[in-house]
Amino acid sequence: MLSGGVGGARFLRGLREHVRSNLPGSQINAIVNTGDDMWLTGLRIAPDLDSIMYTLAGENDETRGWGRVGETERVSGELRAYGVGWPWFTLGDLDIGTHITRSHLLREGQPLSAVTDHITARWDLGVRLVPATDQEVETHVLVEGGELHFQEWWTRHRASLPALGFVQRGVETATPAPGVLEAIAEADVVLVAPSNPVVSIGTILGIPGIRAALAATSARVVGVSPIIAGSVVRGMADACLAAIGVETSAEAVALHYGARSAGGLLDAWLVDNADAAALPTIEAAGITACAVPLWMRDPGTSARLAADALAV
């Protein structure tokens, strides 16, 4: 699965559930976006990797929708008192334990993929998490008069500053992390999570070599729409889509990804039942389309969506 953070985490949890019950012995590899990562007060933050890890470990805060359950913010209070960091970006104490560990191992010279293996080994995730790249490729947002890190635009400005575009700083010289191309080449199926098409999936696809691997794999590539009835399921992906001139609709995202038979990403695309009217348009573009219930309300509905994705 190609995956961003929160939405991808829910889909992965459902997929793990389905695979454990129906496809024992199968391995799930999650190729995870790292474009949201950043250094903050000497700590390397990797929001998507951590959202997935905490969710699969059952340690995520379901109520708040992000971070660790039972979290506290004592360290962040001190950082604010000392006047360092971003006062609008609060890190939880348990989360900081992850960041200190990651930063320490990175500084020891380990690549992010090896660091991720170390960190995730603490839990029985049932999914191998692989960062899309070991290099530091960070998504920046172009705005009137300059650019800022995606996190600043997303969290501080709630995506309200008009975005003129997105750039992945460092992407030209990045390479896929060990395991990424192998996972795609050897897959039975490649799933594209209902994650942000621009800054999550788009950033993964921007790493040189990944698009070619997806084009070459014998596996079918099946995506799940992050848009239901013209609205993003979570987050502010509509602001990202608008910035690159893509309408916020299930069919527009499918056409943006494109048919694999025409040099694009997708063999098949799942839309919500509410978007069934869009099926002919998607099919006409050469993408097998299917309408199913897309809302992942709980692990059960997520597992049924995973089963639907594998079925198509």
Next chain:
Amino acid sequence: MLSGGVGGARFLRGLREHVRSNLPGSQINAIVNTGDDMWLTGLRIAPDLDSIMYTLAGENDETRGWGRVGETERVSGELRAYGVGWPWFTLGDLDIGTHITRSHLLREGQPLSAVTDHITARWDLGVRLVPATDQEVETHVLVEGGELHFQEWWTRHRASLPALGFVQRGVETATPAPGVLEAIAEADVVLVAPSNPVVSIGTILGIPGIRAALAATSARVVGVSPIIAGSVVRGMADACLAAIGVETSAEAVALHYGARSAGGLLDAWLVDNADAAALPTIEAAGITACAVPLWMRDPGTSARLAADALAV
């Protein structure tokens, strides 16, 4: 004042009390040992600077004797779960806020002295804290078969591994931090805190240039014994003294420091009333000696000790 951590912090608090009441307008500079400092999981720990800062800020844990009051250890629990760091060395969450701040500013290229100014500015300490040096000079303990960082010997082994000696790694090329030589040259009086003579005061004196500045200053140099009636007041300084062949007694430490008139450190030395019998021996070595109550039970007794030190 030349100072180590906890004992120096109490003496400084008393001195500040005395100065605020009796010598308004005077400035107190604390030249602080940094030999116990270390990098741990990417965080720069500075135990003596922090002990003093927390104590002067009224944020220290009086009951435990070290660290912040109301401390928690959630981050350290995570580091242990991830298998990084020293499992026997627990950092509190509030304390980690200080370490992240310090490490971040150091990595931005600021010297430790400037970082210390930044960090201490948060509180009205009434004392300027100056690290003895901006370079990383770390005290290592020589033991049978190798050497280890002072913190490992002190905290993990409780100073029980026989120490063959101490080395200050990096001391040869170290220079006094900005403000150190000036503070000594312009002082009305130089006080030597009742800190560990070997690894706290000894490490400060080992920085090239500091001994010469102490020899040249027009100020009197007045020390306070860290030994009362043959016992260390706190910590395990006796193990350090034994390793360098110095007896654990008020007079032996005075003679180890030596008379300034004979190329040593001290013009005067305060011992506890319990050690009054040692006064002639100390005087015979050319050091003015005086017996007073040395126990710093509370800010009041600390302030009286500071007054006694200034009086002599």
